[in-house]
Amino acid sequence: MSLVFPHTFVPWFRAVAPYIHAYRGETFVVGMAGEMIAAGKLHSFAQDLALMHAMGIRIVLVHGFRPQVDEQLRLKNHPGRYHRGMRVTDAVALDCAQEAAGQLRFEIEAAFSQGLPNTPMANATLRVVSGNFLTAKPVGIIDGIDHEHSGYVRRVEGMAIQRALDSGAIVLLSPFGFSPTGEAFNLQMEEVATATAIALQADKLIFMTETAGVPERPDEPVSADNPIDTELALADAERLLARWPEPVQPTDPGFYLRHCVKACRAGVDRSHILPFAEDGALLQEVYTHDGIGTMLVDEKLESLREATSDDVSSIIALIEPFEREGVLVKRDRTEIERDVELYSVIEHDGVIFGCAALYPYVEAGTAEMAALTVSPQTQSQGDGERLLKRIEQRAKAQGLKSIFVLTTRTMHWFIKRGFQPVPPEWLPEERKRKYNWDRRSQVLVKTL
Structure with missing residues (x-):
């Protein structure tokens, strides 16, 4: 009887194959x-x-x-x-x-x-x-x-x-x-x-x-x-x-x-x-x-940097599995290409293992951190915290006073890092109009 199971072998082989090729x-x-x-x-x-x-x-x-x-x-x-x-x-x-x-x-x-x-x-x-x-x-x-x-x-x-x-x-x-x-x-x-x-x-x-x-x-x-x-x-x-x-x-x-x-x-x-x-x-x-x-x-070899148009395909490949699971809101390629300069990425040896985007609402003095994603291969190694700090730095550089996130599954992760829950009515008017009341995402805010 084989001791190799598809649910463990396939992800493992997909992770190893790029190194075999390289x-x-x-x-x-x-x-x-x-x-x-x-x-x-x-x-x-x-x-x-x-x-x-x-x-x-x-x-x-x-x-x-x-x-x-x-x-x-x-x-x-x-x-x-x-x-x-x-x-x-x-x-x-x-x-x-x-x-x-x-x-x-x-x-x-x-x-x-x-x-x-x-x-x-x-x-x-x-x-x-x-x-x-x-x-x-x-x-x-x-x-x-x-x-x-x-x-x-x-x-x-x-x-x-x-x-x-x-x-x-x-x-x-x-x-x-x-x-x-x-x-x-x-x-x-x-x-x-x-x-x-x-x-x-x-x-x-x-x-x-x-x-x-x-x-x-x-x-x-x-x-x-x-x-x-x-x-x-x-x-x-x-x-x-x-x-x-x-x-x-x-x-x-x-x-x-x-x-x-x-x-x-x-x-x-x-x-x-x-x-x-x-x-x-x-x-x-x-x-x-x-x-x-x-x-x-x-x-x-590892760098935390702002994304460029060359990173669009890698960002899509990174976030797609989480979109299918409903963890992230679906974003089409056109949207990511349009907003790519809003993304920060963690790259290691030419491979992107994490990303997050900052959507500013300047008049309201706040910004949304969206699409925070870390590859399953590197989770629990601090990449999420590094991306959060990078987004906070970018928001501060724009003179913003807070950042907020919308989440359905990771509320406790954000609360541990200084975010506080607020009602959806707190959102800036422009973002409130796009809020999906059926999805009922939790809104959390962190003061910078």
């Missing part, structure tokens, strides 16, 4: 912390990546191996050394890193070879390509400490990676690079992923990490009162990094953020910090409106 053919660089593999999350994560690949996303996967190398060093009774968050890679640590990288590459390729069990994709062929796509240079001596075989990325062979992606393969990169003379260097996963995203001018750089993202109040731990900031502008992120001490541990709030900032400055459209502990976090972040972790963008 990301088809785009390139994502995904950095996977070694801690994720150690936590046993590899197989489910590989299935999520296989789904995304099947939906047309070009994927470069960069794996880390910090805990695996530490475990190899413990088995050899050799101390691991770090300086300012970077491993000091001596000859023994280099051997351990090579062993760990080989083992992890084997496990990752095996995970992708399984397809999606018990689905039509069970026998799907998914090729994984890896190779010497990175040229490295030594870190050298920092603060008097020789980092020996630790290195930085010198160059990423972007064209070679692009050819592998063009062939339909997933590209797998280990945090290893080689100098032009063949010397091996241990690299940081975060730097490899960032350099690769920049070289490819990837559409997204995504880090799967031990942290949930950047909290709204970064100096305090994540909690119900201090949730993850789902969208962070580049300028805000730079201010945060400027006030924090240098992050050296992967659990430090700015550890991954500094790499996201670097990628964004260099032209990568969006960077993400996601918690690998949350099953399906990658799918939630990519294919839902608000995601689950922190997304860094050059400028905020």
